[in-house]
Amino acid sequence: MARRQAFDVRHQSGFPTIALVCFFLLYLPIAALVVYAFNSGSSVAIWEGFSLRWFVAAWNNEQVLEASWRSLRIATCAAFIATAAATMAALATTRTRRYRGLNAKYAFINMPLMVPEIVVSVALLIFFSRIKLATGYTGLGYLIAAHAAFCIPFAYLPIRARLEMTDLTLESAAADLYATPWKAFRWVTLPLLWPGIFAGLMLAFVISLDDVVITEFVKSAGQDTLPTYMLGQLRRAVTPEMNAISTVFLLISVGIVTIFFIVSRKRT
Amino acid sequence: MAHAGEIARRSELRDIRSRWLLASPALFIIALASIGPLAVVFVYSFLTPGAYGDVIWEFSPDAWISVFLKRDIFDNTLSLADAHMSIFWRSLRLSFLTTLIALLLGFPTAYFIATRSARTREIWLFLITIPFWTNLLIRTFAIQELIRNEGIVNNLFIKLGLIGEPIQMMFTDFAILLGMAYVYFPLMVLPLYASMEKIDFRLVEAGYDLYATRWRVLRHVIVPLTKPGIIAGSILVFIPTLGAYVTPRVLGGGRNLMMGNLIELQFGQGRNWPLGAALSMTLLAIVLVALMVYVRFAARTGGHNHG
Numbered sequence: 001m002a003r004r005q006a007f008d009v010r011h012q013s014g015f016p017t018i019a020l021v022c023f024f025l026l027y028l029p030i031a032a033l034v035v036y037a038f039n040s041g042s043s044v045a046i047w048e049g050f051s052l053r054w055f056v057a058a059w060n061n062e063q064v065l066e067a068s069w070r071s072l073r074i075a076t077c078a079a080f081i082a083t084a085a086a087t088m089a090a091l092a093t094t095r096t097r098r099y100r101g102l103n104a105k106y107a108f109i110n111m112p113l114m115v116p117e118i119v120v121s122v123a124l125l126i127f128f129s130r131i132k133l134a135t136g137y138t139g140l141g142y143l144i145a146a147h148a149a150f151c152i153p154f155a156y157l158p159i160r161a162r163l164e165m166t167d168l169t170l171e172s173a174a175a176d177l178y179a180t181p182w183k184a185f186r187w188v189t190l191p192l193l194w195p196g197i198f199a200g201l202m203l204a205f206v207i208s209l210d211d212v213v214i215t216e217f218v219k220s221a222g223q224d225t226l227p228t229y230m231l232g233q234l235r236r237a238v239t240p241e242m243n244a245i246s247t248v249f250l251l252i253s254v255g256i257v258t259i260f261f262i263v264s265r266k267r268t
Numbered sequence: 269m270a271h272a273g274e275i276a277r278r279s280e281l282r283d284i285r286s287r288w289l290l291a292s293p294a295l296f297i298i299a300l301a302s303i304g305p306l307a308v309v310f311v312y313s314f315l316t317p318g319a320y321g322d323v324i325w326e327f328s329p330d331a332w333i334s335v336f337l338k339r340d341i342f343d344n345t346l347s348l349a350d351a352h353m354s355i356f357w358r359s360l361r362l363s364f365l366t367t368l369i370a371l372l373l374g375f376p377t378a379y380f381i382a383t384r385s386a387r388t389r390e391i392w393l394f395l396i397t398i399p400f401w402t403n404l405l406i407r408t409f410a411i412q413e414l415i416r417n418e419g420i421v422n423n424l425f426i427k428l429g430l431i432g433e434p435i436q437m438m439f440t441d442f443a444i445l446l447g448m449a450y451v452y453f454p455l456m457v458l459p460l461y462a463s464m465e466k467i468d469f470r471l472v473e474a475g476y477d478l479y480a481t482r483w484r485v486l487r488h489v490i491v492p493l494t495k496p497g498i499i500a501g502s503i504l505v506f507i508p509t510l511g512a513y514v515t516p517r518v519l520g521g522g523r524n525l526m527m528g529n530l531i532e533l534q535f536g537q538g539r540n541w542p543l544g545a546a547l548s549m550t551l552l553a554i555v556l557v558a559l560m561v562y563v564r565f566a567a568r569t570g571g572h573n574h575g
Contacts, residue, residue, distance in 0.1 A: 007476070009469055009472045009473045009476055010383040010469060010472070011383075011482075012376070012379060012482060012486055012490075013482060014376070015376040015379050015380050016376075016380050018373065018376040018377065018380075019376050019377040019379075019380030019381070020380075022373050022374075022376075022377045022453070023377070023392075023395060025450075026395075026396075026399055026450075026453065026454075027395075027399075028414075029407070029410035029411055029413070029414050029450070030399065030402070030406075030407070030410050032410065032413060032414060032420055033406070033409070033410040033413060036413070043418070044413050044419075045413065045416070045418055045419050045420045045422075045423050046423065081297070082297075084293070085293040085294035085297055086294060088290045088291065088293055088294065089290065089291045089293075089294035089295070091290055092287040092288070092289075092290035092291035093287070093291065096283070096287065099284050099287075100284075101284075101288070105291050105295070108295055108298060108299075108303070109291075109294055109295070109298065111298065111302070111303050112298060112302045112303065114507070114555070114559060115302075115303065115306070115552060115555070116507070116508070116510065116511025116528070116551055116552065116555055117508075117511060117513065118511045118513045118527075118528040118531055118532070118548070118551070119306070119309070119511065119531075119548045119549075119551055119552050120302055120303075120305075120306070121513075122309060122531060122535065122544060122545065122548045123305035123306050123308060123309045123548070124301065124302075124305055125535060126305065126308050126309060126312055126541065126545070127304075127305035127308050128305075129322070130308075142301075145297065145300065145301040146301045146302070148297050148301065149297050149298050149300070149301035149302035150302055152294050152297060152298060156294070206401055209403075210401075210402075210403045210404060210405075212403075212404065212405050212514050213513050213514060213528075217535075227403060227405050230405055230406075230409070231405060231514070231517075231518075234405075234409060234412070234518055238413075242409065243413075246403075246406045246409060246410075249403055249406060250402055250403070250406060253401055253402045253403065254398060254401075254402065256401075257397065257398060257401045261394055261397070265390070
């Protein structure tokens with residue numbers, strides 16, 4: 001310790017400066033975005049005074065409300081489906097000896113992370129347009145299915161990590177006490193697994209809420225989510241209303257991620 | 269004994285079967301709504317385009333030919349498809365540069381985080397993760413507001429008297445590069461951090477004891493120990509930027525297309541679904557090659573480190 005004060009072996013000159021500049025640059029655009037949401041003028045670059053008018057404007061914008069509501073509904077459904085499927089998949093792929101097909105399962109579950117989003121989008125556009133023609137159904141089901149699919153790997157990650165830390169002997173103990181497999185799962189495994197499942201649900205929800213590309217291709221007419229609505233608006237002249245919407249959106253994401261962080265910190 | 273073995277084998281088989289059953293909902297959803305439809309794209313890339321989008325069910329290799337070659341309307345000769353090639357080239361170049369910038373800036377940043385005390389480290393890490401989880405579109409939009417002609421940077425420079433006219437930054441390759449480097453920066457820092465966290469600093473100390481300079485220690489001790497992180501981070505940035513769609517669309521505009529936008533064009537105005545399908549498959553092939561190179565590299569450096 002005394003040595004470290006004289007000569008810090010961890011130090012690399014210039015690195016802290018570069019790091020701090022990077023952190024500054026990382027937050028500068030977001031900060032500017034948030035600040036101009038409170039601008040009383042209609043410019044997103046010239047400050048004219050503090051006002052909440054753009055938040056009010058966004059709140060009164062029928063399209064924004066409708067798109068937000070749709071986003072929330074899709075994200076909720078997709079996150080629950082993805083988390084349920086991911087929990088089962090995690091139970092199926094952990095705490096076991098290697099068996100044939102185990103690696104294939106891993107690979108397949110993680111595949112949505114590898115394939116470029118645009119390629120999946122195109123595939124879904126083609127595939128779903130066929131199904132839409134054949135069945136006549138054009139509801140939100142397609143979007144929910146697509147979102148659930150790309151959320152599964154994200155939900156799977158924390159649940160699997162949690163399961164791998166869980167002590168198998170507790171379940172054997174339950175079995176020794178004549179618990180049925182279902183009871184052992186319900187009263188022993190599930191409570192132990194809970195923080196992982198919760199973290200997975202949060203991640204899946206945020207990932208679904210953020211998606212632009214796949215939604216843009218899969219949605220039928222009049223099915224804008226908040227991100228695709230914003231993408232459409234970016235082509236036009238932008239007012240601070242966009243900043244106001246973004247600010248609220250940011251707050252929600254940051255809130256969820258903070259909860260996620262606290263939950264996942266508790267387990268260590 | 270043989271009997272007991274038989275029972276054990278059967279219960280193991282039952283276990284494997286129930287594991288397949290448990291995994292089936294996840295596998296089914298992914299097959300139905302993510303990976304399975306890729307097979308349809310493959311089939312579509314060999315069909316004839318319909319007049320108003322979609323396809324006619326007739327075999328045609330034209331889409332694949334026109335990915336790389338273009339047919340002259342007058343004398344029917346084939347030549348290299350310059351427009352496509354320049355878009356491929358832009359995608360590769362911009363993705364590579366994005367990766368390089370993210371690495372050069374991400375390395376010191378990750379190192380900085382990894383050398384903090386355990387408590388403050390978590391806060392810095394949290395600060396890196398926050399932008400990663402916030403909407404990609406919003407972050408791109410934030411960059412747009414900074415660099416537009418009437419944007420914050422140009423306004424500031426004009427006010428300071430540095431420039432008379434606004435600098436055109438939007439709708440250039442520079443804008444795309446800036447946006448992608450900004451958006452994908454956290455994806456580089458996180459894996460770098462993960463491998464730096466494990467560095468045994470006694471090795472660094474040994475280097476100094478042997479009179480190595482800071483640069484030599486960095487070059488010959490720290491960088492080699494961080495190699496898995498460098499490779500993982502590079503692949504995590506390179507692959508999504510190669511297929512980027514939102515950032516080039518918002519910041520690059522209609523003229524500075526990347527592969528993602530070229531693909532989209534075929535399903536919109538272009539109305540050439542087979543070509544779009546063939547281009548998608550091309551992009552997928554490039555990504556798969558990159559992933560295979562990664563797996564090779566990762567296996568080699570991983571073995572090296574543990575050996």
